[in-house]
Amino acid sequence: MPQIFVDGRAIQAESGQSVLAAALAGGCDLPYFCYHPALSVAGSCRVCVVQVEGRSWVEIACNMPATEGLRVLTDSELVREHRKSMLELTLLNHPVDCGICDKAGECSLQDYHYKYNGQPSVSLDAKVRLTKYHPLSERIVLDNERCILCSRCVRFTREISKTNALGIQERGDHSLVRAAEDGSFDKDAYSDNVVDICPVGALLSRSFLHRARVWYLEPTPSVCPGCSRGCTVNLWHRKREWKLHALDPARNTSIERVTPLENPQVNGPWICNKGRDLAKVFDRPRATQAMIKGTPVELAAAVEAARELIGAARRPAALVSSWGSNEELAAFHAAFGARFASYVKDDWLPQPGEVVEDGFLIRADKNPNNAAARARLPSWRERGEHFAAGTDLVLVWGEGFDLAQVPTTAKTIRLDGYASADHARADVFMPISIQTERRGHYTNFQGVVSAFSPCFAAAPSVADAEALFAALVAVTESAA
Ligand code: SF4
Ligand code: SF4
Numbered sequence: 039m040p041q042i043f044v045d046g047r048a049i050q051a052e053s054g055q056s057v058l059a060a061a062l063a064g065g066c067d068l069p070y071f072c073y074h075p076a077l078s079v080a081g082s083c084r085v086c087v088v089q090v091e092g093r094s095w096v097e098i099a100c101n102m103p104a105t106e107g108l109r110v111l112t113d114s115e116l117v118r119e120h121r122k123s124m125l126e127l128t129l130l131n132h133p134v135d136c137g138i139c140d141k142a143g144e145c146s147l148q149d150y151h152y153k154y155n156g157q158p159s160v161s162l163d164a165k166v167r168l169t170k171y172h173p174l175s176e177r178i179v180l181d182n183e184r185c186i187l188c189s190r191c192v193r194f195t196r197e198i199s200k201t202n203a204l205g206i207q208e209r210g211d212h213s214l215v216r217a218a219e220d221g222s223f224d225k226d227a228y229s230d231n232v233v234d235i236c237p238v239g240a241l242l243s244r245s246f247l248h249r250a251r252v253w254y255l256e257p258t259p260s261v262c263p264g265c266s267r268g269c270t271v272n273l274w275h276r277k278r279e280w281k282l283h284a285l286d287p288a289r290n291t292s293i294e295r296v297t298p299l300e301n302p303q304v305n306g307p308w309i310c311n312k313g314r315d316l317a318k319v320f321d322r323p324r325a326t327q328a329m330i331k332g333t334p335v336e337l338a339a340a341v342e343a344a345r346e347l348i349g350a351a352r353r354p355a356a357l358v359s360s361w362g363s364n365e366e367l368a369a370f371h372a373a374f375g376a377r378f379a380s381y382v383k384d385d386w387l388p389q390p391g392e393v394v395e396d397g398f399l400i401r402a403d404k405n406p407n408n409a410a411a412r413a414r415l416p417s418w419r420e421r422g423e424h425f426a427a428g429t430d431l432v433l434v435w436g437e438g439f440d441l442a443q444v445p446t447t448a449k450t451i452r453l454d455g456y457a458s459a460d461h462a463r464a465d466v467f468m469p470i471s472i473q474t475e476r477r478g479h480y481t482n483f484q485g486v487v488s489a490f491s492p493c494f495a496a497a498p499s500v501a502d503a504e505a506l507f508a509a510l511v512a513v514t515e516s517a518a
Contacts, residue, residue: 055103056079056100057110071147072188083128091110125155133165140243142251145237147237168212177243178242179247190232191204199227203225227311245314257273258272264319265405270298273320273493274294274295294317297309323456325461329466330466337469340467354432355425355433357383362435364410367414373510381421408483413481435453437458450465455469455500470500470506476502477489
């Protein structure tokens with residue numbers, strides 16, 4: 039464990055660490071573009087330079103091993119001068135079109151320019167014009183004028199997603215990032231991570247393109263329910279103070295984009311493209327109307343009818359949601375554990391065309407909380423998907439089950455957050471809140487527990503499943 043000194047301050051480095059990584063971990067503020075902690079060193083942007091005390095030249099900190107007793111300066115006159123020159127070079131052909139760039143507000147070049155340079159361009163030549171809108175894949179477009187050739191995106195496809203889908207063509211100020219012609223970038227299930235790691239606004243997500251300025255949005259920490267990996271994510275949505283009133287009010291309660299929430303135990307700094315598309319899951323048409331035999335009723339009337347059915351049942355069964363949170367599963371167990379024959383169902387199965395499983399993050403189980411549910415209850419699939427003879431009531435919680443499979447002699451209670459024509463077939467249907475409207479935890483397949491928080495308030499006509507289970511059992515017990 040070597041000790042280094044940065045601007046005279048002692049920092050304990052890890053063995054094999056670079057000066058840049060050790061200094062950043064020690065709380066120093068050093069600029070960098072091409073360095074990324076999860077990627078190999080490229081050493082191309084040259085802005086992370088430091089000066090070793092006693093030397094009359096600067097060196098890049100990302101490729102300098104932290105060795106015992108090394109003393110470096112990050113703010114000497116030589117370092118400041120070099121850093122400023124490198125930023126001027128980086129900006130030489132950059133269009134500085136921050137006003138229309140999706141990265142504005144999150145751009146390292148913007149930040150460093152104001153922090154370390156802040157001068158207008160000294161060049162008298164016209165900037166080199168390049169492609170402004172190059173389709174790299176069906177999901178990502180590239181603005182070549184904004185690209186600073188840091189090669190992070192190229193190294194990502196080589197070292198992380200391992201598709202080798204991106205490369206740099208040509209030389210000098212005509213260098214261009216381009217995708218391999220075999221379409222491998224389109225097939226890269228992790229391709230959208232390059233949008234996050236691009237330090238400038240060169241790589242842009244088509245789904246988020248010009249959709250919102252980032253300062254109108256806020257992130258809510260959450261967990262991707264797309265598979266049993268349970269990657270931690272940030273769900274970005276409009277801030278309350280920037281609510282839209284006329285343009286499209288539905289966008290006040292929609293997910294604008296999804297980004298990884300770095301988690302060394304689960305997903306590191308990455309997520310797959312399915313996680314990026316969570317808006318397609320959460321923004322589906324919702325179920326907001328309680329029903330008794332397909333007839334709309336007040337939620338309280340549906341709850342009362344469900345209580346009566348439960349009280350009258352002799353052999354009740356339940357199919358439990360593998361998207362239910364740990365808290366909801368505990369509430370379900372406390373309410374019905376002793377009385378119901380309960381099984382965990384797969385709410386979601388792999389969809390046509392999706393990557394089922396790979397050796398990186400994506401898991402074949404497309405449900406976020408099967409691990410916690412299966413720790414309490416047996417699997418419906420492994421049971422052979424049949425109800426015991428004499429079952430007279432079936433409670434179905436969540437998606438992934440067709441009520442036509444219930445014996446015709448049994449009554450049905452259904453709880454779901456999304457709209458489906460099947461709900462009208464239930465004897466009692468109660469709409470429940472979805473993940474973006476409640477707080478809770480999922481346990482992933484490794485046993486790691488991650489929390490999610492609400493982004494929006496649920497409609498008043500929608501029940502909270504945890505509270506609903508408790509309410510139903512209170513009357514069941516008193517009736518018994
Ligand atoms: S597109 Fe972005 S990540 Fe890729 S080389 Fe250019 S600046 Fe770097
Ligand atoms: S790997 Fe699974 S949990 Fe992670 S982002 Fe993709 S679908 Fe979501």
